[in-house]
Amino acid sequence: MQITDILEFLRRPASGSDALRSKLAEVAEAIPGAEAEAAKRAAERARKLLSASDREIEAIEKAEANAKRAVDRIRAAYSELQRRLDEAERAEARAALDAERADAERVATDAAERVRREYAKAARTIAGLVDDLDCAERRVADVNEKLVAAGRLDDLLRPVESRAIPEPEHVLAGPYKLAAASLPPAPGFCGLGRAREQAIVAGFVSEVIG
Numbered sequence: 645m646q647i648t649d650i651l652e653f654l655r656r657p658a659s660g661s662d663a664l665r666s667k668l669a670e671v672a673e674a675i676p677g678a679e680a681e682a683a684k685r686a687a688e689r690a691r692k693l694l695s696a697s698d699r700e701i702e703a704i705e706k707a708e709a710n711a712k713r714a715v716d717r718i719r720a721a722y723s724e725l726q727r728r729l730d731e732a733e734r735a736e737a738r739a740a741l742d743a744e745r746a747d748a749e750r751v752a753t754d755a756a757e758r759v760r761r762e763y764a765k766a767a768r769t770i771a772g773l774v775d776d777l778d779c780a781e782r783r784v785a786d787v788n789e790k791l792v793a794a795g796r797l798d799d800l801l802r803p804v805e806s807r808a809i810p811e812p813e814h815v816l817a818g819p820y821k822l823a824a825a826s827l828p829p830a831p832g833f834c835g836l837g838r839a840r841e842q843a844i845v846a847g848f849v850s851e852v853i854g
Contacts, residue, residue, distance in 0.1 A: 647714050650674075650721045661736055664729040671722045678718050682711040764832030771836045774825050780804040781823065 653659075653667055685708035692704060784801045791799050805822055829835030829843050843849050 647717050647721075650718065654721060654724060659728070659732070661729060661732040664725055664732055668722065668725040668729055671718060671725060675715070675718055675722065678711070678715045682708070682715045685711045764830050767827045767830070767833045767836070770825060770827060771833070774822060774836065777804055777808075777823055 650667075650671060659667075685704065689701070689704045689708050692700065696704065781804050784804055788800050791797070791801075809822065824837065826837035826839040827833070827835060828839040829849050834840065835843055835849065840849070
């Protein structure tokens with residue numbers, strides 16, 4: 645690699661990390677060769693110091709000085725390329741994170757706006773379903789109790805929720821049931837279940853709902 649090629653690259657406008665990384669690798673590969681050339685010139689000067697003429701020594705010393713300068717410049721170029729690469733990687737990482745942040749903010753804004761528009765209405769619908777379900781389940785339980793007392797076990801009514809949302813027979817009832825639904829309060833909706841109870845304790849309902 646010629647030092648002029650390196651200097652020309654460094655004089656160009658700012659490059660991206662890929663180009664800098666590639667050029668840095670090229671420069672790193674060129675350093676051993678440049679150092680070998682400088683060592684060769686130094687050895688030649690030492691070998692001919694007592695046998696060559698002044699003019700020959702001057703030519704050898706000039707070549708040695710050029711070789712040493714080339715090593716210094718390549719090393720300096722390596723350091724500069726490394727500095728620019730570090731700077732470019734930081735800038736690119738920041739730009740990537742900025743873009744990711746902007747995208748996340750867009751998603752968050754859209755989602756928040758949709759929840760603001762639709763949550764209270766949707767929550768009231770769910771709360772209405774839970775209330776209807778609760779009334780129906782209690783009615784079924786009351787009638788089943790009477791059927792059992794009358795010995796009419798074959799006539800027992802099926803639970804209501806399992807009719808709407810079928811479940812495997814081996815699954816035990818649990819907090820995942822619709823009857824155990826928990827919805828936080830929001831403007832236009834007073835809340836449901838445990839979420840409402842916790843919101844009341846926290847003072848959220850009185851502060852936000854009124």
